[in-house]
Amino acid sequence: MRPLLLLFIILPILEMWVLISVGEEIGALPTIGLVFFTAVVGLALLKRQGISTVMRAQQKMQMGELPAKEMAEGIFLAVGGVLLLTPGFITDVFGFICLIPGIRQLVLGRLLSHVVVVHGAHTGYQQPGGQGADPRSGSAGHEGKGPRNVIEGDYKREDPDSEHKSD
Template identity: 55%
Template structure:
């Protein structure tokens, strides 16, 4: 959350810088065409992978399993799709990272591990040392 405001300040500046640089190199029309092409490619990938994720989640639900990975995949696909629809090359790059399966899995593992570390959940069992005495007590007032 502490990176939220700086991202909204720095990201548009980076987008403008790269759009101007690419525009001076390949021309304004080609730059606009490239931005539109990346948006169409992103929509194609999002549609294809989103449908597959939906089918996987449905299959898990039919097997009475929680589709946690599919939910996280869906979130990454939605963020990636939104970034690809946003004009600019930096957001397109980040969007494609969210849509490419092997980079998405890497990011998902990082997000999941940070969630479990922050929330206090752990997959490691702690060994209780010392002697335990089981009993009851009553407080007299």
């Protein structure tokens, strides 16, 4: 929690220092114009990248795939948009990192390499004794006797009488 608190204290101070320094070099109005310009360019880039990401996510969902990468990109785009709307040049740099596709892909690739996406949901299973249990809970049939082996898979119930019925 402390690093986040320090970020919210130190970042605004750094932003003010950079804005004052740039203002001393190029003047107050050009500095304000530059901050406004980065916000406008960032919003245009956000709109374009956001639409592209939503379209790719819809295509993946139509193919029955989980759009995990697109969801992560959506989060990055939202964070980048907020950072670009925040006045300051330091936040603008991080905002553009989130919005520029090549850089965003590089950062996301590194972050997503540490993430495991699990498709599907556990709804419970029937134990041999007839008691239902959630395989994640560690209860009902597992009294701490070591690790359990869980085999995941799909199944289809078939009515055995349907094969023998005639039309």
